[in-house]
Amino acid sequence: MSAAVAPAHSHTSRLAEGEKYYLRFDDDAKLRLAQQNRVTRELMGGSFLSDKVVSHLQAIKDSGRRPRICDIGTGPGDWMFDIQTQLQSLDIQPILHGYDLFPIHFPPKEEQESKDVYFYELNIHDKSTFPELAEKYDVVHIRYLSIVIVGHQWEGAFENCLGLLEPGGVMMWEEILFDEFEMSDRFEYPYAAKIFDMGVAMFVRHGLLLNCSPKLTPLFKTNFQKSAQTKFSTTNLDEDWQRLQAKNMYMVTREMLMKKLEGGEEAARELGFGSMNEAIKTADLSMEDYRKGCLTNMTICQWVGEGFEG
Numbered sequence: 001m002s003a004a005v006a007p008a009h010s011h012t013s014r015l016a017e018g019e020k021y022y023l024r025f026d027d028d029a030k031l032r033l034a035q036q037n038r039v040t041r042e043l044m045g046g047s048f049l050s051d052k053v054v055s056h057l058q059a060i061k062d063s064g065r066r067p068r069i070c071d072i073g074t075g076p077g078d079w080m081f082d083i084q085t086q087l088q089s090l091d092i093q094p095i096l097h098g099y100d101l102f103p104i105h106f107p108p109k110e111e112q113e114s115k116d117v118y119f120y121e122l123n124i125h126d127k128s129t130f131p132e133l134a135e136k137y138d139v140v141h142i143r144y145l146s147i148v149i150v151g152h153q154w155e156g157a158f159e160n161c162l163g164l165l166e167p168g169g170v171m172m173w174e175e176i177l178f179d180e181f182e183m184s185d186r187f188e189y190p191y192a193a194k195i196f197d198m199g200v201a202m203f204v205r206h207g208l209l210l211n212c213s214p215k216l217t218p219l220f221k222t223n224f225q226k227s228a229q230t231k232f233s234t235t236n237l238d239e240d241w242q243r244l245q246a247k248n249m250y251m252v253t254r255e256m257l258m259k260k261l262e263g264g265e266e267a268a269r270e271l272g273f274g275s276m277n278e279a280i281k282t283a284d285l286s287m288e289d290y291r292k293g294c295l296t297n298m299t300i301c302q303w304v305g306e307g308f309e310g
């Protein structure tokens with residue numbers, strides 16, 4: 001059973017500035033997140049947990065209690081289900097809690113209970129939505145939230161998440177370095193390049209900073225005795241994985257486009273297209289570019305802060 005977690009209040013349906021989300025919540029989005037999870041795992045060498053973190057969790061288990069782990073901005077919880085499988089193979093049964101602003105991502109209650117993974121609503125920017133915990137978490141994980149954290153919000157979001165961490169625990173945070181994204185031959189694949197540039201322009205227009213790394217590095221350095229950052233790039237992966245990454249890139253930019261086009265013809269013109277039809281046609285042609293072999297390489301950075309004795 002899950003330990004009781006009661007958010008201070010439930011999120012209201014009207015979204016404030018800074019709580020907007022530029023992606024969708026449909027089955028394609030779920031598939032994309034699941035694919036992104038697989039690519040990320042491969043990128044990180046096949047496991048989301050380092051040997052050191054696994055040993056730390058093993059020591060907690062050996063002391064007679066279940067390690068407590070949470071994932072902020074969890075979506076459908078792919079990361080949690082992944083590490084649950086890994087830890088169960090080592091006979092470690094962690095308590096797993098996922099938090100997200102949009103419960104539409106969450107599996108139904110019965111599935112949460114049968115899988116022993118529980119989901120709760122929370123806004124990373126709003127401390128009052130964070131749970132009051134009798135016992136905090138041994139591991140706090142955050143991944144791919146930079147599309148919802150603008151420049152001045154990093155510190156507050158970091159502090160809110162840090163407040164969930166047990167003294168001596170470990171915090172892990174991964175973000176895509178958007179300014180290190182690379183696209184293979186832009187001239188050979190003009191439609192993919194156009195949709196890619198549109199995605200980047202949308203990030204910029206919404207004030208989502210392209211390079212988040214300087215924001216997290218000092219926060220980890222100041223708040224942990226020991227912290228490290230590691231970069232991983234898809235350029236080192238086999239071609240099949242690079243193709244999956246490219247497909248994902250296509251899906252995410254198309255998702256952003258379609259979401260924006262919910263605003264009609266005016267939204268299409270704002271994006272620099274003559275009409276909605278032209279925008280949709282360009283997106284379809286960009287898919288062809290990806291099919292023909294266009295690749296987009298992604299670099300991610302992981303920050304780890306450890307409060308335990310290594």
Ligand SMILES: C[S@@+](CC[C@H](N)C(=O)[O-])C[C@H]1O[C@@H](n2cnc3c(N)ncnc32)[C@H](O)[C@@H]1O
Binds near residue numbers: 037073123144148
């Ligand atoms: C790109 S997805 C990443 C999902 C998951 N972390 C992963 O790596 O598979 C971003 C997630 O952030 C969630 N989100 C958006 N705004 C949020 C906020 N203000 N507080 C918490 N979660 C938020 C979205 O609902 C979505 O699930």
